[in-house]
Amino acid sequence: MNSNNESQRVKFGTKIGVIAATVGSAIGLGNIWRFPSEAQANGGAAFLFVYVLCVFILGIPVMLAELSLGRAGGSDSVGNFKNLTPKSRWWIAGTIGLLASYLILSFYMVVAGWTIEYLFDSLSGDLYDGYIAATQDQENAFFASKMANYVSSTWNPLLWTLVMIVLNLIVLLKGVQKGIEKMSNVLMPMMFVLMVIFCAVSLSLPNASEGVKFFLHPDFSKLDINVILNALGQAFFSLSLGMGILVTYAAYYPKTTKLGQTSVTVAMLDFFMAFLMGLVIFPAVMSFGLNNNETQLEGTTLVFVTLPEIFAHMGGERIWASLFFLLLAVAAITSTISITEVSVAFIRDRCRVSRTKACWIVMIPLLITSTLCSLSLGAVPGIKIAGLPLFDALDNFATNLLLPLSALAICIYVGWVLPRDFIHQQLSNFGTIPAKSAPLVAFLIRFLSPVLITVILVAKLIQML
Numbered sequence: 001m002n003s004n005n006e007s008q009r010v011k012f013g014t015k016i017g018v019i020a021a022t023v024g025s026a027i028g029l030g031n032i033w034r035f036p037s038e039a040q041a042n043g044g045a046a047f048l049f050v051y052v053l054c055v056f057i058l059g060i061p062v063m064l065a066e067l068s069l070g071r072a073g074g075s076d077s078v079g080n081f082k083n084l085t086p087k088s089r090w091w092i093a094g095t096i097g098l099l100a101s102y103l104i105l106s107f108y109m110v111v112a113g114w115t116i117e118y119l120f121d122s123l124s125g126d127l128y129d130g131y132i133a134a135t136q137d138q139e140n141a142f143f144a145s146k147m148a149n150y151v152s153s154t155w156n157p158l159l160w161t162l163v164m165i166v167l168n169l170i171v172l173l174k175g176v177q178k179g180i181e182k183m184s185n186v187l188m189p190m191m192f193v194l195m196v197i198f199c200a201v202s203l204s205l206p207n208a209s210e211g212v213k214f215f216l217h218p219d220f221s222k223l224d225i226n227v228i229l230n231a232l233g234q235a236f237f238s239l240s241l242g243m244g245i246l247v248t249y250a251a252y253y254p255k256t257t258k259l260g261q262t263s264v265t266v267a268m269l270d271f272f273m274a275f276l277m278g279l280v281i282f283p284a285v286m287s288f289g290l291n292n293n294e295t296q297l298e299g300t301t302l303v304f305v306t307l308p309e310i311f312a313h314m315g316g317e318r319i320w321a322s323l324f325f326l327l328l329a330v331a332a333i334t335s336t337i338s339i340t341e342v343s344v345a346f347i348r349d350r351c352r353v354s355r356t357k358a359c360w361i362v363m364i365p366l367l368i369t370s371t372l373c374s375l376s377l378g379a380v381p382g383i384k385i386a387g388l389p390l391f392d393a394l395d396n397f398a399t400n401l402l403l404p405l406s407a408l409a410i411c412i413y414v415g416w417v418l419p420r421d422f423i424h425q426q427l428s429n430f431g432t433i434p435a436k437s438a439p440l441v442a443f444l445i446r447f448l449s450p451v452l453i454t455v456i457l458v459a460k461l462i463q464m465l
């Protein structure tokens with residue numbers, strides 16, 4: 001039992017810090033490139049509508065289960081279980097989230113590196129060096145081949161991944177308050193300002209209303225089981241569920257933090273950011289007639305190919321591209337910090353070493369796993385698991401299987417293994433504040449969430465087989 005660790009555990013210093021750090025984790029590439037591509041593939045506004053429902057029905061309850069577990073356990077993703085039920089083996093459930101977080105970190109760090117490379121290329125003008133405008137049927141050939149060359153080359157992506165790892169290390173070595181909290185307090189407002197600027201610009205483009213229409217006028221005939229499954233999956237990923245992040249961060253929440261309010265605020269801000277991104281991307285794409293191709297908005301293509309092309313059509317491309325990749329890099333770093341902290345907290349608490357040592361212990365193997373992920377995208381095509389490049393294999397395995405499994409285990413643990421009044425105690429801060437929603441939240445955690453997560457899990461398994 002590490003009551004020592006617990007009593008000495010550093011906490012976030014302010015309420016704003018709690019929100020900024022948690023929102024920083026939630027808002028990531030999932031909002032900026034995954035959300036618009038999911039929305040486009042799943043019927044635009046109809047998806048938006050289902051997504052909001054999923055956030056309320058599944059996202060917020062699971063988030064509350066994780067936050068309650070973390071704050072009550074006061075330790076890392078595995079230690080929380082050990083503290084709350086010392087004699088049981090439930091800690092094994094915590095290792096699933098831990099494993100997921102490390103695997104996700106390995107490839108996400110590489111993508112985060114790309115965002116910085118593109119930021120520097122935009123600033124220096126290299127991104128548009130030799131630019132040839134795409135005609136509609138060329139499908140952004142210039143940026144598509146630029147990206148393909150970059151991603152599959154050997155040294156450049158490795159260099160930028162290393163830069164990203166070093167940036168993470170600098171923040172994490174400074175600790176919870178001076179590192180994570182301070183960084184989030186600065187970067188989060190900056191990110192919102194940048195997003196609002198892009199929104200204003202995009203909405204003022206000619207024909208923007210066509211895009212807004214696609215995004216906001218639901219066509220419910222498009223609704224089917226796949227749309228619902230995709231919305232559930234997106235809500236899950238976007239709120240950073242099942243990754244050990246929320247349990248780890250919640251251990252740094254002061255005892256007075258109102259969990260209910262925090263979870264709703266974080267979920268709303270996360271949604272708001274995705275929503276704004278929809279308002280940026282659909283009007284811009286429609287305005288420049290770049291919506292001729294179904295795969296246009298597919299994840300990475302959207303940000304590294306379609307958007308640079310749009311900026312060129314708008315004029316002032318260097319400035320727009322620099323601001324956009326700054327936004328993307330900020331979104332990426334606040335997420336990588338949170339997911340790296342899962343492992344740092346684990347090593348620090350379980351091996352009882354200093355934060356500094358724990359940071360190095362986490363980062364050194366990460367250099368190797370991230371390098372392998374990056375190389376698997378083309379430079380060394382042999383790095384494969386089950387026929388897929390390591391990068392994609394880790395993504396599929398962790399996001400499709402480990403995340404739902406880890407969240408399912410947490411719901412069962414919090415809902416059925418811990419005392420019945422656990423949720424109420426946590427939501428009401430031990431009876432000191434009202435928690436009228438506690439019975440509903442407890443019901444959702446005990447019954448509905450496990451069922452929905454199992455459905456996602458089975459559906460993903462079927463898709464994968």
Ligand code: PHE
Binds near residue numbers: 240
């Ligand atoms: N919510 C994050 C996102 O939208 C998910 C994530 C967090 C992924 C941390 C990786 C690291 O991108």
